[in-house]
Amino acid sequence: MKVVKRYLFVLLSIIICLIILSLLLSTLYYFDYISTDTYKVLKITIIVLTLIINSIVLGRNSIKNGYLDGIKLGIMLMLFCTLVAFSQKAISMKLVLYNIIILITTTLGSMIGINTKKKEKKE
Numbered sequence: 001m002k003v004v005k006r007y008l009f010v011l012l013s014i015i016i017c018l019i020i021l022s023l024l025l026s027t028l029y030y031f032d033y034i035s036t037d038t039y040k041v042l043k044i045t046i047i048v049l050t051l052i053i054n055s056i057v058l059g060r061n062s063i064k065n066g067y068l069d070g071i072k073l074g075i076m077l078m079l080f081c082t083l084v085a086f087s088q089k090a091i092s093m094k095l096v097l098y099n100i101i102i103l104i105t106t107t108l109g110s111m112i113g114i115n116t117k118k119k120e121k122k123e
Helices: 002-030 036-060 066-088 093-115
Strands: none
Touching (some): 036 066
């Protein structure tokens, strides 16, 4: 049950962060504070940074094999994105590229998280 809670917490925090930051970015774009090119770059940057930060948190909470936790998280997010794309009938090569980016960033972030975890000293 702890494992399910850990993944649900990370998934929920990823979704909430993406929604809030996307709304902020869309508002800035709507009122012409940022250009189209800047909007495109910031959109992918927000996704990557959110995934890395939250997968680092997941990796720090892992006991071992942080990369496996990152892969599991990436697969869950890939399934979520694919289901949303199927519901909108928007399957394209861009979706495949996003899924690859999701899998790589969550895996790397979780590996970074488990390597930066403070090790307990045995006395």
